[in-house]
Amino acid sequence: MKILVAVKRVIDYNVQIRVKEDGTGVVTDNVKMSTNPPDDNAIEEAVKIKEAGKATEVVAVTVGEEKAQETVRKALAVGADRGIHVKVDGILEPLAVSKILQKIVDKEKPDLVFMGKQAIDDDCNQTGQMLSALLNWPQATFASKIDVKDNKLEVTREIDEGLETIEINVPAIVTCDLRLNEPRYASLPNIMKAKKKPIEEIAASDLGVDVSPRLELLKVEEPPKRKAGIKVANVAELVQKLKNEAKVI
């Protein structure tokens, strides 16, 4: 079984983002960037499946600018075998990314494609589902547990009502929840080894995919700030305020 894992470079989850003064986006210059957190879970799961002898190869792919390659290198350092970097400038919509990934799937013919359930920058939560639609493959979204059984996967999904378990035939797409596993850290020797693993570079323009934007970003702004509250001295005062001032209890 061959697993393709898609990873995205985003602003690090610990960074308090700042909106650009001209309202065209958020500040990314000199801001710490990392792999999208649930994409780390996707890589971890693929590597674990390979370590369990149920997969033969793990290929990490990213779609993005020059520096996006760092996320592929990180995936190689935690156990992916080789990488693919589809180079493109600017921000692509999930629809365009899924069309590019479809081309990579056509070329690589993986049995499984894993990725995070959502990117923490645009919070779209679309790419995995769109890719499975384009391929007409089954989709197991928001996965918190994956059991590989021959040519099937049993996947537990996090849904609003609780948990749902489905069985999907490969080839299939799985989007990963943060609860799926605990991603490992790359050891120094593995980081060194990863530098020798191959990363194939492909220009997005060579894939013959229309990636032109369909959406216009008119404005990015700060959300309305909450008015500063007060500190109360003790519990009695708190309950009085809730009862008589806020009138919520």
Added chain:
Amino acid sequence: MAVLLIAEHNNKELRPFTLNAATAASQIESDVHAIIIGQNSSDAAKQLSELPVVKKVISVEGAHYENFTAENFAPVIVKLAENYSHIVCSANTFGKNLMPRIAANLDTSQVSDIIKVISPDTFLRPIYAGNAFATIKSNDAKKCVTIRPTSFDPCESTGGSAPIEKMDASDEFSNTKFIKREEIKSDRPELGTARIVVSGGRGMQSGDNFKLITEIADKLGAAIGASRAAVDAGYISNDHQVGQTGKVVVPDLYIAVGISGAIQHLAGMKESKIIVAINKDGEAPIFSVADYGLEADLFEALPQFMEELNKLNTIQK
């Protein structure tokens, strides 16, 4: 052209957020049609027809729709799409799973999780876990939009009498099989719709200590929430998680106990009307969004809180 609303239901009745999505749909265009796909779901279809904002109901039934599998739902909606300018549903796990599959089949760039309809083609949506708001204009001929349910009021649920039209089922997608669903049952109000939420964080120190929260929640008729840290530490099950990767809640009163206020948690609760923070670390970020902050040891404060509540003659439920 009309807007097509995808109803979320459990085959017996509508799920509450369908009413919020209906409000959003009616703000895009007054001619709202609603589709309900299920199995033995005629009662829910009737309920849908009684929403005054809905002008027509399309009902599709089949055994393979019983468990809301996106691979089975998407072709039904794609088949109908040519009659509609917009396709709308809630951005909860049902809609998040389904809508992109529809959008990709229609070659449309989806607009996810909108919090405001600015015009039929322009929407406001949060990005970066709600730390910025983006105004997005869609230039696609057909628009696929998911809405954040807590940002729209539920529509009226009675008084309408839209016609219900039956439509034939599409083929079954055979590569995905439903096995089981484990719903967490509780007598408490649902976290997503509760008027009051009491949440605990890592500061609770153990699952046992959550009984201090449970007691207060019972007294207030509140739902129980938790931070990701508390869930990851195993204090409480993950269906209680509030935040970017959990649920977004907008109660009248949110009480955060022993929660430091990580960005991811704030994203899930900072639109609450009144926020109370109880934390012994006076510098905790949660205080920056709290209307009322109490710097105290929660193990002293919570029993006192219970005592004070017991002194009150009446408590709003």
